[in-house]
Amino acid sequence: MMVAGIGSRKGVSVEDVLAAIETAVEAHGLTMTALSALATVPLKQDEKAILAAGHQLDLPVIVADAAAIAASASATISRSSLSQDLSGTPSVSEASALAVAGKGARLLGPRTVLGPVTCAIAISGDAP
Numbered sequence: 001m002m003v004a005g006i007g008s009r010k011g012v013s014v015e016d017v018l019a020a021i022e023t024a025v026e027a028h029g030l031t032m033t034a035l036s037a038l039a040t041v042p043l044k045q046d047e048k049a050i051l052a053a054g055h056q057l058d059l060p061v062i063v064a065d066a067a068a069i070a071a072s073a074s075a076t077i078s079r080s081s082l083s084q085d086l087s088g089t090p091s092v093s094e095a096s097a098l099a100v101a102g103k104g105a106r107l108l109g110p111r112t113v114l115g116p117v118t119c120a121i122a123i124s125g126d127a128p
Contacts, residue, residue: 001036001037001102001123001124001127002030002034002035002036002078002101002121002122002123002124003035003036003037003038003039003062003097003101003105003121003122003123003124004021004024004025004035004037004038004039004097004120004121005038005039005092005093005094005095005096005097005098005100005111005119005120005121005122006020006021006038006039006040006044006050006053006092006093006117006118006119007040007041007044007074007091007093007096007097007111007117007118008044008047008049008050008091008116008117008118009116009117010047010075010128011049012047012049012116012117013049014048014049014053014056016049016114016115016116016117017049017050017052017053017117018053018056018057018066019114019115019116020030020112020113020114020117020119021035021038021053021057021107021119023112023114023119024112024119024120024121025085025121026035027109027112028108028109028121030121032050032057034103035057035059036059037059037060037061037062037100038050038053038054038057038059038060038061038062039044039061039063039064039096039097039099039100039101040061040062040063040064040096041063041064041069041089041091041092041095041096042063042064042065042066042069043092044063045063046090052122053080060100062100064095064096064099064100065099068099069089069099070089070094071099072089072094072095072096072098072099072105073095074088074097074098075094075095075106075107076089076091076094076095077091077094077107077109077110077111078091078111078118078120079118082087091111091118091120092118093111093118093119093120094107094110094111094120094122097120097121098122100122101122101123101124101125102124102125103125104124104125105122105123105124105125106122106123106125107120107121107122108121108122109121
């Protein structure tokens, strides 16, 4: 399972979200079809652009629960004090990707920042 975790400022556009996902996917030499799901944190569960991006990509948008986010926070590569203060994790995109990808998941690299959106790609632990 390959998951794109999404973090954003409030009120971003779907174009911003899609561009960040595409940039992150391409940075790892992948294509959009490699993704299994989009992920985010409870704070972003009503962010229309993230939900719309999932719809346009025909991917589920999974809101990781707080316990899974907390468990994944120590494995994030990027650290943002603002993210920590607002969401309880040093990287919304990285922690949500890891949480949704499941036990043994790993990040393919640090989050990609594109304007007001961050995107991180995690792969499940059962993948080669």
